[in-house]
Structure formats: structure tokens, C-alpha cells
Amino acid sequence: MNEKAGKTYAGKCVDCGASLELYEIDFKKGRRIMQCTRCGLYHFYKKGFFGKWKLVKAGRVSDLWRKSK
Numbered sequence: 001m002n003e004k005a006g007k008t009y010a011g012k013c014v015d016c017g018a019s020l021e022l023y024e025i026d027f028k029k030g031r032r033i034m035q036c037t038r039c040g041l042y043h044f045y046k047k048g049f050f051g052k053w054k055l056v057k058a059g060r061v062s063d064l065w066r067k068s069k
């Protein structure tokens with residue numbers, strides 16, 4: 001019951017369903033990258049108007065944000 005306390009960034013991998021851990025976060029731009037603890041897939045999140053994180057895309061490389069303009 002208390003084991004997941006504080007894990008506000010918890011999510012699930014879209015590929016294998018394992019839990020994600022925080023890889024990178026940018027509060028100024030309102031985005032963050034989570035990485036799968038099992039397969040290493042990166043998950044790119046964007047912050048919405050109500051402060052809710054929304055999954056934008058998932059990929060094998062960590063620099064997808066920089067490529068997309």
C-alpha cells in the first residue's frame with residue numbers, strides 16, 4: 001500500500017509494460033523524458049495546460065526532442 005509513495009513520475013512502458021524511471025526533465029519547456037527500466041525505451045512527455053503529463057511519443061533514442069521542431 002505504501003510502496004509507491006513519492007513516485008509521481010511512475011508510468012508504464014508502451015512496449016513491454018515495465019515501469020519507467022526519470023531520464024531527463026525540463027521544467028522551463030514543460031517536458032520530460034522517461035526511460036523504461038527493462039527495455040530502455042524512451043518516453044517523451046509534454047506538460048498540458050492543467051499540469052498533467054501527456055505522452056507524446058516513444059523512441060529508442062534520447063534526442064528526439066531536438067530533431068523535431
Ligand SMILES: [Zn+2]
Binds near residue numbers: 018036039040
Ligand atoms: Zn520497455
